[in-house]
Amino acid sequence: xxxxxxxxxxxxxxxxxxxxxxxxxxxxxxxxxxxxxxxxxxxxxxxxxxxxxxxxxxxxxxxxxxxxxxxxxxxxxxxxxxxxxxxxxxxxxxxxxxxxxxxxxxxxxxxxx
Amino acid sequence: xxxxxxxxxxxxxxxxxxxxxxxxxxxxxxxxxxxxxxxxxxxxxxxxxxxxxxxxxxxxxxxxxxxxxxxxxxxxxxxxxxxxxxxxxxxxxxxxxxxxxxxxxxxxxxxxxxxx
Numbered sequence: 367x368x369x370x371x372x373x374x375x376x377x378x379x380x381x382x383x384x385x386x387x388x389x390x391x392x393x394x395x396x397x398x399x400x401x402x403x404x405x406x407x408x409x410x411x412x413x414x415x416x417x418x419x420x421x422x423x424x425x426x427x428x429x430x431x432x433x434x435x436x437x438x439x440x441x442x443x444x445x446x447x448x449x450x451x452x453x454x455x456x457x458x459x460x461x462x463x464x465x466x467x468x469x470x471x472x473x474x475x476x477x478x479x
Numbered sequence: 480x481x482x483x484x485x486x487x488x489x490x491x492x493x494x495x496x497x498x499x500x501x502x503x504x505x506x507x508x509x510x511x512x513x514x515x516x517x518x519x520x521x522x523x524x525x526x527x528x529x530x531x532x533x534x535x536x537x538x539x540x541x542x543x544x545x546x547x548x549x550x551x552x553x554x555x556x557x558x559x560x561x562x563x564x565x566x567x568x569x570x571x572x573x574x575x576x577x578x579x580x581x582x583x584x585x586x587x588x589x590x591x592x593x594x595x
Contacts, residue, residue, distance in 0.1 A: 409586030
């Protein structure tokens with residue numbers, strides 16, 4: 367049972383374009399939503415995270431948008447660059463889970479020059 | 480600091496063989512985790528530990544055992560390997576959860592395991 371569903375599975379964007387990756391969750395107890403970035407041959411690394419008390423969080427070209435009522439959150443990458451080409455995972459956690467994360471399926475992003 | 484390291488990087492096993500994957504972290508983290516990554520399925524938690532001497536089951540624990548005898552090490556064992564355990568295995572660690580906070584997980588580089 368996949369508690370966090372992510373789409374699309376793969377995404378191709380031109381340099382300078384906007385990349386958008388969406389996630390939906392089922393468990394209303396989730397209260398922490400990080401995004402991890404993974405380059406080929408490497409482990410995932412935290413990119414940006416949000417708590418549900420805010421609807422948006424921005425760090426440089428990366429923005430998380432959060433819709434609590436719809437139980438959805440998304441990652442927007444503005445001015446996408448070839449160096450952003452990686453696999454992106456959304457995840458969710460709840461305070462009582464001891465930092466355990468439930469991950470989405472992943473999105474392979476390719477940014478063409 | 481080396482961060483999180485995993486040994487070995489690659490391994491090929493035959494069905495029924497056993498092996499142990501080693502994870503080590505030098506960040507004095509309390510929590511450690513083992514995940515497996517399969518195409519189209521994201522990362523799934525196998526087992527985790529919230530401190531030395533403690534372990535707990537995650538989402539997909541069957542066929543695996545773990546031990547945390549030292550705070551800096553977390554071992555993942557496969558007692559009798561099966562082709563379904565062909566995967567990339569990641570270890571991660573994090574600080575213990577302070578009240579009201581959420582802690583970043585730091586991942587190792589992974590171990591690619593093939594079971595024939």
